[in-house]
Amino acid sequence: xxxxxxxxxxxxxxxxxxxxxxxxxxxxxxxxxxxxxxxxxxxxxxxxxxxxxxxxxxxxxxxxxxxxxxxxxxxxxxxxxxxxxxxxxxxxxxxxxxxxxxxxxxxxxxxxxxxxxxxxxxxxxxxxxxxxxxxxx
Amino acid sequence: xxxxxxxxxxxxxxxxxxxxxxxxxxxxxxxxxxxxxxxxxxxxxxxxxxxxxxxxxxxxxxxxxxxxxxxxxxxxxxxxxxxxxxxxxxxxxx
Numbered sequence: 001x002x003x004x005x006x007x008x009x010x011x012x013x014x015x016x017x018x019x020x021x022x023x024x025x026x027x028x029x030x031x032x033x034x035x036x037x038x039x040x041x042x043x044x045x046x047x048x049x050x051x052x053x054x055x056x057x058x059x060x061x062x063x064x065x066x067x068x069x070x071x072x073x074x075x076x077x078x079x080x081x082x083x084x085x086x087x088x089x090x091x092x093x094x095x096x097x098x099x100x101x102x103x104x105x106x107x108x109x110x111x112x113x114x115x116x117x118x119x120x121x122x123x124x125x126x127x128x129x130x131x132x133x134x135x136x137x
Numbered sequence: 138x139x140x141x142x143x144x145x146x147x148x149x150x151x152x153x154x155x156x157x158x159x160x161x162x163x164x165x166x167x168x169x170x171x172x173x174x175x176x177x178x179x180x181x182x183x184x185x186x187x188x189x190x191x192x193x194x195x196x197x198x199x200x201x202x203x204x205x206x207x208x209x210x211x212x213x214x215x216x217x218x219x220x221x222x223x224x225x226x227x228x229x230x231x
Contacts, residue, residue, distance in 0.1 A: 010217055013198065014217065016195070016198050017198055017199070017200070018202075019199060019203075024195070024199050027195045031192045037191065037195060046217045047217060049216050049217060050213040050214070050217035051213070053212050053213065053215075053216035054209045054213050054216075056209075059202065062197075062201070066194045066198060066201075069191060069193065069194035070194040070195065099220075099221055101219050101221075
């Protein structure tokens with residue numbers, strides 16, 4: 001199946017926020033090939049959590065505006081939760097369980113046909129999920 | 138228009154050739170118009186606009202928190218650290 005683009009995990013978005021040139025370069029080349037680069041619901045939640053914790057209102061407002069233009073992959077399909085629960089059981093049976101947040105991110109990516117970009121190696125345990133690490137290339 | 142009817146209107150061969158040439162050109166223009174219609178230019182332009190917005194938004198995130206103090210950075214890093222969503226009881230329940 002043809003991928004619609006890439007969804008970035010929180011560690012990759014944080015690297016971009018911390019001015020990692022590699023991430024920005026990959027976003028630019030990906031956009032040139034007409035593929036989307038998106039944030040996913042869990043990463044949005046985690047970054048927003050960080051901004052709320054430092055209580056910088058202007059940053060929160062700016063982040064909201066940025067995310068409006070970025071587009072977010074939400075957990076807006078029952079299929080995502082069905083995939084996530086099946087994945088949890090599968091990994092659990094094999095003794096390879098990963099955190100719930102990771103399971104949900106992986107399921108959003110798989111169901112919506114996106115490649116996940118992450119610096120976490122444990123996503124390799126997830127069947128069907130295509131993972132790239134833009135910090136290691 | 139059928140050639141016989143054209144010949145009734147345009148008597149001279151030069152006139153007929155002129156008509157045929159114009160006809161071919163208009164057909165070509167119609168073809169191009171159809172192609173552009175099929176390509177759905179407004180949709181293409183809208184897509185390009187979205188793409189630009191998307192890239193611009195990612196550019197804005199580059200160095201987005203440059204003005205944070207070391208303490209704020211520490212707080213931010215701690216807050217975004219992934220932790221079990223449903224795995225632990227609320228500390229207030231203990």
